[in-house]
Amino acid sequence: MLSCGHVGKTYATERGDVDAVKDIDLDVPSGEFAAIVGRSGSGKSSLMAMIGGLSRPTRGAVRVAETDIWALADDRLARFRNREIGFVFQFASLLPTLRIIDNVALPALLGRPREAKAAYQNAAELLGQLGLAEYIDAYPAEISAGEQRRAVIARALINAPSLLLADEPTSDLDEQTEIEIMAQFQELNRDRGMTLIMVTHNLRLAEQADRVLHIANGSLVS
Amino acid sequence: MVNADIPFDAAAAGHQTARAPRPDGAGIPFLLGSLALQNLGRRKARTLLLLAAVAICSGAVFTGVVLMKSIENSMDIGFTRLGADMLIVPEGTLANITAALLTAEPTDLTFDRSLVDRLAGLKGVRRVAPQLIFRTDLSGYGGRDESVDMIAFDPERDITVQPWLERRLDRPMRPDDVIVGGRRDEALGSQLLLFGKPFTVYGSLGRTAVGTHERGLFISFETMDGLRETMRQICGARAPLEPGKISGVLVELAPGVTTQQARFAVLANLPGVKVIGGESMLTSIRQGLTALLDGVLVLMAIMFVSTAAMVSVLFSAIIAERRRELGLFQAIGAQRGHIVGMLLTEAVIATAVGAVLGCALGVLLMRLYQHSLVYYLQSLGIPFVWLSAAGTGLIALACILLASLIGAGGALVPAWRASGREPYDLIRSEG
Numbered sequence: 001m002l003s004c005g006h007v008g009k010t011y012a013t014e015r016g017d018v019d020a021v022k023d024i025d026l027d028v029p030s031g032e033f034a035a036i037v038g039r040s041g042s043g044k045s046s047l048m049a050m051i052g053g054l055s056r057p058t059r060g061a062v063r064v065a066e067t068d069i070w071a072l073a074d075d076r077l078a079r080f081r082n083r084e085i086g087f088v089f090q091f092a093s094l095l096p097t098l099r100i101i102d103n104v105a106l107p108a109l110l111g112r113p114r115e116a117k118a119a120y121q122n123a124a125e126l127l128g129q130l131g132l133a134e135y136i137d138a139y140p141a142e143i144s145a146g147e148q149r150r151a152v153i154a155r156a157l158i159n160a161p162s163l164l165l166a167d168e169p170t171s172d173l174d175e176q177t178e179i180e181i182m183a184q185f186q187e188l189n190r191d192r193g194m195t196l197i198m199v200t201h202n203l204r205l206a207e208q209a210d211r212v213l214h215i216a217n218g219s220l221v222s
Numbered sequence: 223m224v225n226a227d228i229p230f231d232a233a234a235a236g237h238q239t240a241r242a243p244r245p246d247g248a249g250i251p252f253l254l255g256s257l258a259l260q261n262l263g264r265r266k267a268r269t270l271l272l273l274a275a276v277a278i279c280s281g282a283v284f285t286g287v288v289l290m291k292s293i294e295n296s297m298d299i300g301f302t303r304l305g306a307d308m309l310i311v312p313e314g315t316l317a318n319i320t321a322a323l324l325t326a327e328p329t330d331l332t333f334d335r336s337l338v339d340r341l342a343g344l345k346g347v348r349r350v351a352p353q354l355i356f357r358t359d360l361s362g363y364g365g366r367d368e369s370v371d372m373i374a375f376d377p378e379r380d381i382t383v384q385p386w387l388e389r390r391l392d393r394p395m396r397p398d399d400v401i402v403g404g405r406r407d408e409a410l411g412s413q414l415l416l417f418g419k420p421f422t423v424y425g426s427l428g429r430t431a432v433g434t435h436e437r438g439l440f441i442s443f444e445t446m447d448g449l450r451e452t453m454r455q456i457c458g459a460r461a462p463l464e465p466g467k468i469s470g471v472l473v474e475l476a477p478g479v480t481t482q483q484a485r486f487a488v489l490a491n492l493p494g495v496k497v498i499g500g501e502s503m504l505t506s507i508r509q510g511l512t513a514l515l516d517g518v519l520v521l522m523a524i525m526f527v528s529t530a531a532m533v534s535v536l537f538s539a540i541i542a543e544r545r546r547e548l549g550l551f552q553a554i555g556a557q558r559g560h561i562v563g564m565l566l567t568e569a570v571i572a573t574a575v576g577a578v579l580g581c582a583l584g585v586l587l588m589r590l591y592q593h594s595l596v597y598y599l600q601s602l603g604i605p606f607v608w609l610s611a612a613g614t615g616l617i618a619l620a621c622i623l624l625a626s627l628i629g630a631g632g633a634l635v636p637a638w639r640a641s642g643r644e645p646y647d648l649i650r651s652e653g
Contacts (some may be wrong), residue, residue: 028617055646097260107554109250
């Protein structure tokens with residue numbers, strides 16, 4: 001499903017070049033739930049950004065579903081992300097001026113603008129499955145942080161992606177909500193066979209994954 | 223369990239119909255438009271500032287263009303539409319610019335009608351149109367002592383009256399017909415009495431903003447000749463009522479002939495006349511006006527450029543503030559066109575609304591002009607004819623379109639630059 005070959009990222013700073021990610025080789029087979037664990041600044045988010053087609057590697061290649069994503073032109077890469085990759089970010093990533101259902105339907109609308117009705121039907125269904133049916137017409141500010149995070153998961157799933165990337169998905173949530181979110185990830189992985197890569201600094205969460213990868217100073221250490 | 227692949231079942235999903243979304247689903251253009259509107263609404267103070275700046279700029283441009291076009295229009299009426307390049311009047315006639323712009327001033331000074339043919343025979347003269355203007359308050363028309371300008375003209379040679387006919391009876395003009403000025407409200411075909419004689423209202427002129435023309439009663443020389451004796455009995459032996467007399471001749475020059483050349487020819491061949499018009503007066507007015515118009519246009523161009531710069535700076539700030547949102551938007555699949563389109567839509571909405579407000583303000587401002595400056599000018603007899611409603615509407619539309627284009631142009635560079643950045647770069651750079 002995912003293959004990274006010698007992937008590296010170097011940022012140019014005023015104090016010289018900084019290697020955030022150093023030539024990482026990584027393979028994640030289809031259906032695996034992998035967790036990447038590391039301290040702040042270890043390079044885990046940069047690695048995830050390169051895997052997700054959000055940040056171009058300085059070197060190396062990333063293949064997702066047999067596609068060399070960084071060989072794609074910008075608009076094709078955007079379409080690939082839209083179709084194949086779902087994102088759950090650590091920040092409140094819902095557009096505040098759109099209703100929950102609009103937020104969830106948005107990736108489907110961007111990918112298939114002529115199928116608006118189906119997009120909204122799917123969005124309503126997903127929100128129902130995630131226990132947010134009563135909030136479909138609400139705005140993000142009207143629901144709790146946990147509910148917002150579930151809405152973000154619904155948005156990540158709307159196009160039925162083959163890869164779900166979660167960057168600190170429970171970073172600012174209470175323990176109970178954290179458990180619920182992790183349960184949903186495991187359910188997606190177990191019941192749908194969805195490939196899931198989660199970046200976290202929380203070892204306890206990471207241990208719920210099939211495989212835990214440790215990253216330090218830009219390199220995988222185990 | 224979460225399953226995005228199974229068919230939708232609202233009941234199974236616990237879909238609350240009480241707060242149901244639009245069932246037909248909002249398409250991406252609607253959502254992007256909606257996002258643009260809501261983003262403008264999020265920063266009310268800034269949006270209002272932008273609207274105000276665009277409104278002031280567009281309003282100034284709109285008002286300026288309409289005023290300048292109206293002035294041009296008024297000048298056209300004076301110089302072109304009335305068809306006369308020069309006005310020949312008896313020496314000693316008091317002439318002012320208003321009279322020169324339009325027609326002979328009501329005066330008892332006259333010259334002989336035979337002069338018309340001599341004038342027509344001069345080299346460089348294309349057409350001549352004699353007129354006799356007789357001002358009286360004894361015509362019996364319009365109530366006791368109402369002052370009326372009766373203007374006799376030659377329908378065959380006329381270049382200044384009939385071009386202004388706005389409405390007329392569907393037949394040729396007859397000797398017992400009268401044409402009424404633009405401010406007279408007699409119905410076509412109705413009868414009015416002049417010196418006790420009934421006349422049929424044959425036609426009505428458009429508004430020219432010149433009192434003599436707008437409130438005048440126009441009859442043919444033939445009709446005037448038939449009425450002359452009655453008029454002499456009532457008004458006494460005034461010079462314009464003597465047979466074969468006229469008040470002035472409007473002259474249209476042949477192409478390529480300057481008014482200066484014609485002036486020399488007239489004065490050399492026809493003693494005792496005065497030539498009004500020509501380059502010394504009319505051209506200087508026109509040239510002065512053109513320079514003023516050019517200056518106003520340059521000022522307007524500067525205003526629009528500064529508006530574009532302001533929009534660009536403002537949208538750079540707006541985009542910097544929303545980097546994370548844009549990055550997220552890209553992350554979920556938005557292409558460059560979506561991002562640029564959304565930001566340009568925002569700019570176009572803001573500038574177009576600002577321009578609409580500006581044009582509305584401009585209309586109010588022009589109403590103010592109408593009740594002050596224009597009223598004052600017209601009270602002095604200086605013609606001022608507003609641009610037509612259709613013309614004004616077109617200028618307003620052009621201002622709105624131009625403002626929208628400037629909004630789009632101003633936002634294009636920051637939007638294009640932002641859309642070209644990597645999503646992760648945008649997401650993590652929000653400060």
